[in-house]
Amino acid sequence: MEDIIKVTVIDREGVTHELDAPTDMNMNMMELCKSYELPVEGTCGGMALCASCHCYVLSEHELREASDDEEDMLDQAFFVEDNSRLGCQIKLVNELDGLKVQLAPVGD
DSSP: OTTEEEEEOTTTTTTTTEEESSSSSSOOOOHHHHHHOSSOOOOOSSSSSSSEEEEOOOOOOOOOOOHHHHHHHHHHHHSTTTTTTEEOOOOGGGGGEEEEEEEOOOOO
């Protein structure tokens, strides 16, 4: 099916999940993780107002540049790395087939 891509998510326990991700539903990475019942809270509902969907992008995919709101939120997040992104800001599109991310640890 051309409207389904493969995405790999490593959860906070180090378990790898191979997920089928629809690209025709305007979903983002946070929503995909929630639909598979992975531990991503998405407290703000995908508005880049919290960092509960913070993840690390492990693959070399070209992502859309982070918005100012996303950058501001990551500035306040715990365990931020150079490859940190908010899952709610990663829109699932065909070009992201093979995307690999790891869920960031939760801060105290």
